[in-house]
Amino acid sequence: xxxxxxxxxxxxxxxxxxxxxxxxxxxxxxxxxxxxxxxxxxxxxxxxxxxxxxxxxxxxxxxxxxxxxxxxxxxxxxxxxxxxxxxxxxxxxxxxxxxxxxxxxxxxxxx
Amino acid sequence: xxxxxxxxxxxxxxxxxxxxxxxxxxxxxxxxxxxxxxxxxxxxxxxxxxxxxxxxxxxxxxxxxxxxxxxxxxxxxxxxxxxxxxxxxxxxxxxxxxxxxxxxxxxxxxxxxx
Numbered sequence: 760x761x762x763x764x765x766x767x768x769x770x771x772x773x774x775x776x777x778x779x780x781x782x783x784x785x786x787x788x789x790x791x792x793x794x795x796x797x798x799x800x801x802x803x804x805x806x807x808x809x810x811x812x813x814x815x816x817x818x819x820x821x822x823x824x825x826x827x828x829x830x831x832x833x834x835x836x837x838x839x840x841x842x843x844x845x846x847x848x849x850x851x852x853x854x855x856x857x858x859x860x861x862x863x864x865x866x867x868x869x870x
Numbered sequence: 871x872x873x874x875x876x877x878x879x880x881x882x883x884x885x886x887x888x889x890x891x892x893x894x895x896x897x898x899x900x901x902x903x904x905x906x907x908x909x910x911x912x913x914x915x916x917x918x919x920x921x922x923x924x925x926x927x928x929x930x931x932x933x934x935x936x937x938x939x940x941x942x943x944x945x946x947x948x949x950x951x952x953x954x955x956x957x958x959x960x961x962x963x964x965x966x967x968x969x970x971x972x973x974x975x976x977x978x979x980x981x982x983x984x
Contacts, residue, residue, distance in 0.1 A: 765912075768910070791971075793972055795975075800977070800978075801977050801978075802874075802960050802962075802975030802976050802977045802978055803913070803960070803975050804975065805972035805973070805974075808972060848912060848913065857915060857918065857928065858903075858915070858973065859915075860905075860912040860913040860914075861912055862910060862911060862912040863912050
C-alpha cells in the first residue's frame with residue numbers, strides 16, 4: 760500500500776517555468792512533510808519541509824503548499840533553472856522516524 | 871565533518887555470496903536507517919535503529935540483517951545475495967528519533983547481483 764502518492768513521475772519545463780509536483784497521503788498521523796532533491800550519483804538532500812499547522816512555506820525559489828483537509832501537498836519551483844534538473848521526492852513521517860517516500864519525480868529544465 | 875559515509879560505492883556479487891555494506895556517521899545522531907532505491911519505487915525502508923543496541927524492521931527487511939553496536943556505525947548485511955537485491959542502497963541518519971527532523975543521506979552503494 761503506497762502511503763504517499765507522488766505525481767508526475769517525470770516533468771520537462773523550459774527555463775523560467777514553474778514546475779509543480781504533487782503528493783497525496785493517507786495516514787492522518789503524519790505530521791512532518793519534507794521534500795528531498797537528488798542529483799545523479801548522490802544521495803537525497805533535504806530541500807524544504809513543512810508541518811501541517813501551516814498552509815504554505817517558502818525558501819528561496821521553492822514553495823510548499825499544504826492542504827490538510829485534502830491530505831495533499833505540492834512543491835512549486837519558481838523561475839526554474841537548468842541546475843534544478845534532478846529527482847524530487849516528497850515524504851511523510853509521524854511519531855517515530857519511519858519515513859515514507861513518494862516514488863520520485865524526475866525534473867528536466869531545458870535552457 | 872564528513873556526515874554519512876558509505877562504503878563501498880560500487881559492488882558486484884554473485885548469487886549466494888554474502889557481504890556487508892558499511893555506514894558511518896560523525897554527527898552523533900541516534901537514528902539511522904537503510905533504504906533501497908529502485909526505479910519507479912522510490913526509497914523503501916529496509917531496517918532502522920533508534921540507538922545503539924536497538925534495531926527494527928522496515929518495509930522490506932527480508933534477506934538483510936543489521937546490528938548497531940555503536941552510535942556511529944550501522945552496517946547492513948546481505949546473507950545470501952539474490953538478483954532481486956540488485957539496487958542502490960542508501961544509509962541515512964537523523965538527530966531526532968521521534969520524527970520531525972530531516973534525514974542526512976550518504977551517497978549510496980550501487981550493488982549488482984549476477
